[in-house]
Amino acid sequence: MISNPPPGNWLLKTLSAEDQALVTQHLERVSIKRGDILEAAGEPIPYVYFPDEGLVSVVARMQDGKPVEVGMVGREGMTGASVVLDDFLALNEVRVQIGGAAVRIPSAVLRRLVSKSPSLHAVCLRYVQVLISQVAQTAVAAAHLTVQARLARWLLMVQDRVGSDQFSLTHELLAMMLGVRRPGVTVAMHMLEGEHLIRSTRANVQIVDRDGLEALASTSYGIPEGLYRRLFPNANVFGGPDRSKPASS
Amino acid sequence: MALYFFDVRDDNRLYPDDQGTEMDGLKAARTEAFAALADYVKEIVPTENRRRVAIEVRNEKSKPLLKAVMIFEVEVLGDS
Numbered sequence: 001m002i003s004n005p006p007p008g009n010w011l012l013k014t015l016s017a018e019d020q021a022l023v024t025q026h027l028e029r030v031s032i033k034r035g036d037i038l039e040a041a042g043e044p045i046p047y048v049y050f051p052d053e054g055l056v057s058v059v060a061r062m063q064d065g066k067p068v069e070v071g072m073v074g075r076e077g078m079t080g081a082s083v084v085l086d087d088f089l090a091l092n093e094v095r096v097q098i099g100g101a102a103v104r105i106p107s108a109v110l111r112r113l114v115s116k117s118p119s120l121h122a123v124c125l126r127y128v129q130v131l132i133s134q135v136a137q138t139a140v141a142a143a144h145l146t147v148q149a150r151l152a153r154w155l156l157m158v159q160d161r162v163g164s165d166q167f168s169l170t171h172e173l174l175a176m177m178l179g180v181r182r183p184g185v186t187v188a189m190h191m192l193e194g195e196h197l198i199r200s201t202r203a204n205v206q207i208v209d210r211d212g213l214e215a216l217a218s219t220s221y222g223i224p225e226g227l228y229r230r231l232f233p234n235a236n237v238f239g240g241p242d243r244s245k246p247a248s249s
Numbered sequence: 250m251a252l253y254f255f256d257v258r259d260d261n262r263l264y265p266d267d268q269g270t271e272m273d274g275l276k277a278a279r280t281e282a283f284a285a286l287a288d289y290v291k292e293i294v295p296t297e298n299r300r301r302v303a304i305e306v307r308n309e310k311s312k313p314l315l316k317a318v319m320i321f322e323v324e325v326l327g328d329s
Binding site for chain 1: 255256257259264265266267268270271281282284285286288289292304
């Protein structure tokens with residue numbers, strides 16, 4: 001248990017003083033490590049996590065186990081969407097991709113607190129709305145964008161969430177997350193590097209030209225981020241273009 | 250499981266794989282190479298009339314194991 005609200009997580013920071021007081025006494029600080037499974041698909045969710053460092057993926061799987069990332073959560077959000085939507089089983093696997101730190105609260109406690117405080121519930125629901133938007137844009141990107149553009153989008157999203165322009169990830173993980181073949185990732189990484197948008201060394205990526213990546217990702221990046229800014233005006237956290245209005249056809 | 254490397258050669262341009270991927274034997278690597286080639290050609294717009302794209306698979310000791318090749322040929326038959 002911790003006595004002060006954690007500094008890192010943006011969602012917790014947007015809570016009113018009353019809601020912070022309500023939540024804080026139940027929060028436990030934990031470190032999260034790459035590969036940790038925070039939720040298993042179809043299983044009860046023990047804790048809801050509010051990361052403040054590191055990166056967490058929502059991973060959907062085919063029946064044969066083949067994974068694809070459908071959602072990404074970092075210091076801007078929380079896991080456990082099911083819990084605030086009044087379900088108690090996880091829809092998908094939630095796993096840690098980049099290790100870091102988080103605070104967590106037992107699901108049962110959070111469920112009780114959101115039933116007591118409509119304003120706390122509203123913050124959680126608004127975040128789930130952003131997540132739904134993110135998942136929709138991931139589907140659009142998967143259907144219509146080149147691997148290179150999807151990779152650009154993915155790197156921007158990671159940078160937003162880990163708050164660093166440098167992070168470690170392997171091509172193998174990227175291929176798995178984007179649902180593309182390994183050689184496709186290799187080529188896309190080389191292309192981004194050739195255009196001086198990133199620098200890539202073994203299992204490590206550095207973002208060099210964020211504007212260039214945004215141009216490449218085009219409208220696939222920015223809609224959920226704009227929505228987040230609209231729903232959490234006090235958080236003022238995501239950079240990037242304003243695409244809060246849907247693209248016109 | 251063994252480590253396989255998939256280098257992509259698009260005409261004269263080489264995109265070397267410096268990380269490799271764990272795969273369950275050469276047969277799996279072969280499937281991966283062909284499927285990746287198909288993915289890759291979907292995304293390129295050939296501006297020239299002939300383009301050759303290859304994926305070369307090698308093992309950890311850089312020994313070449315197989316090569317999957319796809320050749321685009323465009324023949325312009327009229328200009329409007």
